[in-house]
Amino acid sequence: MDQDQLDRFKHWFGEYTAGFYNDDAYVNANLQLKQEHTERTVQEIVLLARELGLSENEIRAAELIGLLHDIGRFPQFARYRTYNDPRSVNHCQLGVEVLRSEGVLETLATEERRWVETAVGLHGRKALPSALKGQALLFAKLIRDADKIDIFRIVVENYQQYRDDPEGFLLEIELPDVPEYTPDVLQAVLNEELIDSAKLYTLNDAKLCQLGWVYDFNFTASLRRIDQCDFLPKLFSFLPQDEQIERACRKIRQYVDTRLAAPG
Numbered sequence: 001m002d003q004d005q006l007d008r009f010k011h012w013f014g015e016y017t018a019g020f021y022n023d024d025a026y027v028n029a030n031l032q033l034k035q036e037h038t039e040r041t042v043q044e045i046v047l048l049a050r051e052l053g054l055s056e057n058e059i060r061a062a063e064l065i066g067l068l069h070d071i072g073r074f075p076q077f078a079r080y081r082t083y084n085d086p087r088s089v090n091h092c093q094l095g096v097e098v099l100r101s102e103g104v105l106e107t108l109a110t111e112e113r114r115w116v117e118t119a120v121g122l123h124g125r126k127a128l129p130s131a132l133k134g135q136a137l138l139f140a141k142l143i144r145d146a147d148k149i150d151i152f153r154i155v156v157e158n159y160q161q162y163r164d165d166p167e168g169f170l171l172e173i174e175l176p177d178v179p180e181y182t183p184d185v186l187q188a189v190l191n192e193e194l195i196d197s198a199k200l201y202t203l204n205d206a207k208l209c210q211l212g213w214v215y216d217f218n219f220t221a222s223l224r225r226i227d228q229c230d231f232l233p234k235l236f237s238f239l240p241q242d243e244q245i246e247r248a249c250r251k252i253r254q255y256v257d258t259r260l261a262a263p264g
């Protein structure tokens with residue numbers, strides 16, 4: 001893929017996503033969030049791809065995957081007014097369907113198209129299939145990390161805005177903002193286990209689950225980025241400060257420090 005091709009994909013993305021904005025402020029605010037998330041995910045995946053020493057062609061493929069990874073979010077929110085997949089549609093699969101029905105990737109080499117479709121289709125899975133190999137696996141890992149880095153940024157900013165002005169907060173808060181958290185969710189964080197989103201009952205559960213994403217980063221470079229941006233202490237500050245939570249926060253901190261100190 002050359003730069004001209006990549007530029008044409010960027011143009012298509014702009015035109016396609018613009019079609020979902022209307023006179024509904026709630027819809028527009030949520031779509032805008034995804035648009036900004038996409039731009040920053042592109043920056044993160046390119047940074048990561050460069051850090052890993054990928055070729056210029058692979059860096060452009062990574063950039064394209066960053067650009068398209070959440071394309072399914074736009075029709076999802078327009079149709080269902082939620083980003084909650086279980087309550088609406090799997091936005092990753094929907095993304096692949098959009099790319100196919102619009103013929104977006106037809107100009108790509110077969111192999112590159114496969115990288116893009118695989119990465120878009122699998123970026124939200126709890127785990128990647130073990131059969132995935134080679135560059136398809138590499139790109140799937142890259143987008144999962146870049147996506148999470150930016151989601152860390154978004155959740156931290158959203159919790160801050162919501163705390164400052166709960167009445168004026170326009171975006172979707174999916175779980176009840178009550179002081180409780182679920183002991184099993186906290187235990188999963190302590191056990192270095194990933195948590196199924198269906199097991200989350202409160203907003204604090206969601207915050208704990210988000211902390212636990214550190215276990216799922218594929219590249220140490222991604223954890224270094226999380227560390228540089230101070231996302232972990234910021235996220236800690238939005239949780240109730242009790243002994244169990246502090247234990248979970250210490251556990252997360254230790255895990256990250258150990259991985260950052262490990263060679264390679």
Ligand SMILES: [Fe+2]
Nearest residue numbers: 069070123124
């Ligand atoms: Fe996504």
